[in-house]
């Protein structure tokens with residue numbers, strides 16, 4: 001081996017060694033930088049997490065909460081307020097609500113016979129309807145307001161009282 005070859009091999013070995021050291025240095029620097037940078041979480045993982053905690057994690061708070069609350073309130077406001085969807089079918093209302101007492105005459109309630117209603121009818125329709133809407137306690141017993149079905153409208157109670165008076169035996 002000539003002297004020149006020996007010099008070449010020495011320099012070339014140094015160059016390779018230097019490049020290997022440089023490779024290790026940039027690998028370590030890369031690992032270090034990777035630790036420092038904060039990357040956003042995987043959106044799929046975030047969505048899956050939110051879905052998983054949704055039933056207990058949902059609260060009316062912040063901006064989305066305000067929207068959800070407004071939506072819930074709007075839904076409640078548009079929900080049918082009147083019983084039986086506001087139906088004025090007096091016979092149906094009587095059978096659903098009032099007949100429990102007035103058919104059998106339970107607890108002193110006037111039955112659907114004329115004899116039980118003569119003095120009541122004498123008071124006038126207005127008083128009877130008012131008693132049926134507001135409820136009242138007479139000498140016979142307790143008539144609960146709206147027959148105990150508080151979502152009946154005034155009009156529904158009125159047509160039902162009229163139907164009762166018209167259908168006495």
Ligand code: HEC
Pocket residue numbers: 094097098099100101102106107108109110120123127128129131132136137138139140141142143144146147148152157160161
């Ligand atoms: C829990 C039993 C009960 C139910 C249900 C009930 N009532 Fe009565 N109602 C009574 C009783 C008891 C009286 C008599 C009270 C008294 O005069 O002492 C009465 C009396 C009345 C009177 C006579 C009022 C007056 O001025 O004399 C009307 C009208 C009447 N009810 C309508 C209704 C209508 C309409 C319904 C259904 C929406 C209804 N009631 C449901 C128990 C009931």
